[in-house]
Amino acid sequence: MQTVILAGGTGKRVFPLAVNKPKPMFKILGKPLIQHVIETVKEAGLKDFIIVIGHNGEQIKDYLADGSQLGVSIEYTVQKEALGMANALETTKDLVKDNFFVVNADDIFESSLIKGMTKQFKKSGAEIILSCKPVEETWKFGIIQIENDKVTKFVEKPPKGQEPSNMAVVGVYVLTKKIFDYYKKIPVSDHQYEDAIQRFIEDKNMVRAVSYDGFFAGYKYPWDLFSINEYLMDTHVKKQTIEGGVDVSERAQVEGNVWIQRGTRILEGACIRGPCYIGSNSLIGNNSLVRDYSSVGNNCVVGFSTEIKHSLIGDNCWFHTNYIGDSVISDNCLFGAGTITANFRFDEKNVKLRIEGKEVDSGTDKLGAIVGDNCKTGINACLSPGTRIGPHSIVGPGVNLQGDLEPGKIIFIDRKSYVVTENRITISSEKK
Known part of the structure; x- marks a missing residue:
């Protein structure tokens, strides 16, 4: 199965760290975040990647090239404007085959997440697999409702008191090529991707979810790097x-x-x-x-x-x-x-x-x-x-x-003038 990596954002919220380079190119343990993501997905057995690049994206392409040095295959598409996740995925529609994974280039997670979703996809026959975990502040996330192991509703950032559950979607997905047809039916917005999946559910298509309790951290603000760094050190610097x-x-x-x-x-x-x-x-x-x-x-x-x-x-x-x-x-x-x-x-x-x-x-x-x-x-x-x-x-x-x-x-400190006067203090070399 192919994996689409979304790396086209501008990174305004992590100012000043993404002014000169793409957000996923920030290094931890000597490797860019996007390389950590690729290595995690590869550990789960997937080696074919499509990377959507945008802001300063040539730096990603120059660094990763065709992926052969990492033992994977990489193709690239370009998102010319940062118009959201659905728009980024649209650039891949001529390259993806059947079902495919979607991950963000600077989200750090465990390979067990990919393995669990792959297992569910093969077992259930569902066309879309979502990953989820329980949260307290439901209004900050995309929330799903699950009935009889099937996803029956997907709402992005529901108002307080109107949440269908406390299960938040984690940013890793298995999608079907059919989703591109649904993007055409949904107006362009920040929630176009989520709205398209909800429409897909309403049309009686099978969507399932995998519960995940492992580590997951997204790089949304500069301080998110600290928890990512701690996790990577704990898992890579064990001696x-x-x-x-x-x-x-x-x-x-x-x-x-x-x-x-x-x-x-x-x-x-x-x-x-x-x-x-x-x-x-x-x-x-x-x-x-x-x-x-x-x-x-x-x-x-x-x-x-x-x-x-x-x-x-x-x-x-x-x-x-x-x-x-x-x-x-x-x-x-x-x-x-x-x-x-x-x-x-x-x-x-x-x-x-x-x-x-x-x-x-x-x-x-x-x-x-x-x-x-x-x-x-x-x-x-x-x-x-x-x-x-x-x-x-x-x-x-x-x-x-x-x-x-x-x-x-x-x-600089603005020092417009200094006062210089005669020294009237006797400076003696004798110690007292």
């Missing part, structure tokens, strides 16, 4: 692995489940406390500390007395005497000495961000900075909880940044 060519000082500490890639150096006094991942050809400097589900990319320098806690660091990043907590730092960033990411509010409330004109609760009281590619900070800069910095931006020395900084901007 201490130090690759060839790694130089660990006898006076450094490496504790717990830690994966260190080739060519990396761990200097005297450094401590890595797992679970952690360190990429290749990086340097963990004197008296630095990397801990608690932190991931450091390739060719990074974690300089003297820097602490990185529960954070995701891209490739080619440099730090010196910094505190990086609960933060996401993209590729090619340089933090001046003394820059810190504040990650906890004085009132101990959850950190909230303004996204697409609405205030969004991150659901956590620990959230630092979200920094795009190619950014720099000066000495002693402070990035307040939930600060977001667009790519190619600079935060000047001593700036206390709160809120967002758009791409390509520089922010």
Whole structure:
């Protein structure tokens, strides 16, 4: 069976992480999210993929090519405008054969989900298979009603009190080519895909559901990366692995489940406390500390007395005497000495961000900075909880940044004048 991977979205809600690259190309454990998805589906026995690309999609195509390096086959279609899931699937109608899986390029789940849905498809004879799990906040999800093992209703984000059940649809589907005929009957909208399935059900076609209780996380907001990272570390970093060519000082500490890639150096006094991942050809400097589900990319320098806690660091990043907590730092960033990411509010409330004109609760009281590619900070800069910095931006020395900084901007403290007077204090070299 073929698998369609949807990778055409613009990623506005994860600003600034998808300005320069597609959302599924964010790396965790040295691999883009879309590669993790492909490997999970392949583990379930499926090897034929169609990837729908859009915003900066050529980066995905350049990286994955025809899939042969991963032991799979990949074809591509292009979604020219981000007009929703149904529109994305329309681009594949000349390539798909009979029934096919649909997954999102940045949803992380267990291979058991694909295996269970495949088994149900073969056993039941249903033309569409949905996956589902119970939720409390039903109004945030697509909700299905199940009677006698058959799906009888599919409602996207039902109003409170009007939910047909508490079973939410998980973002993995088995569809039939017939669904394309139903798209033609439904007006284009954000719910066109869900409405088409509901119409399919109303026409007495068989739709079944598979209950799933394993791990599932979607990358909708920047902080979703933390739970994804924790899951991937727990499943891929189960022991201490130090690759060839790694130089660990006898006076450094490496504790717990830690994966260190080739060519990396761990200097005297450094401590890595797992679970952690360190990429290749990086340097963990004197008296630095990397801990608690932190991931450091390739060719990074974690300089003297820097602490990185529960954070995701891209490739080619440099730090010196910094505190990086609960933060996401993209590729090619340089933090001046003394820059810190504040990650906890004085009132101990959850950190909230303004996204697409609405205030969004991150659901956590620990959230630092979200920094795009190619950014720099000066000495002693402070990035307040939930600060977001667009790519190619600079935060000047001593700036206390709160809120967002758009791409390509520089922010400095405006010092229009200084006062210089005579020194009337005697400076003595004698010790008292």
